[in-house]
Amino acid sequence: MRKLRYLLIVSAVILFIGLISAGNTNQYVLDKKSYLALHGTTNLNNFVCNCKEQFPARSYTLKKSSKQDIWEFGNTYLKIPVTSFDCGIRKMNTDLQNALNAHLHPNINIGLVLAEVIDDCQTDITCLDDTNNWVSVRAKTEINMNGCSKTYWLDMDLRKLNTTRLHCRGKRKLKMTDFDVTPPKVLMVKVNDAIEIEFDFIVNLL
Secondary structure (H helix, E strand, C coil): CEEEEEEEEECEEEEEEEECCCCCEEEEEECCCCEEEEEEEECCCEEEEEECCCCCCEEEEEEECCCCCEEEEECCEEEEEHHHEECCCHHHHHHHHHHCCCCCCCEEEEEEEEEEECCCCCHHHHHHCCCCCCEEEEEEEEEEECCEEEEEEEEEEEEEEECCEEEEEEEEEEEHHHHCCCCCEECCEEEEEEEEEEEEEEEEEC
């Protein structure tokens, strides 16, 4: 049976569709070629903080909703260590960690709640049968950062590379203050509140 599967997550966050048995506990792992980054701006320039984490295999559960082309997930979280983000300048890394209170909340957690195919697909997502056919997916995610949890809807693109590999990509804009995070400020340089999480994941189904 075809079904929708995880990735994501903004900031952070991570979603996908695979070939597994609905209702069972399954595993996935992100390929080393996967990309996750935070994009931001200051009053002077732009910056990018790339995630350097090599994520271990993770488990998830999946079931088909009573509504067509909607899949519900359980225990589907991606833990991203705050210290894994590299902004290219050590001082910026430290400022980011301090702003996110990494000593108290060391991880950014992104959970997938449900996902829905929004292209004109048939039941059981048969539009994913063709390799390299991009499909538009809308996912409900929960992001926990700095001890605060928020729910976001995320639009992403997904395609099947083969029977065990998926490619998904997307972006989501957030505000740091929504998570009680005060944007860092150093001397005359002030980070703006708005940030964008970008991901480009290769997901291996185990």
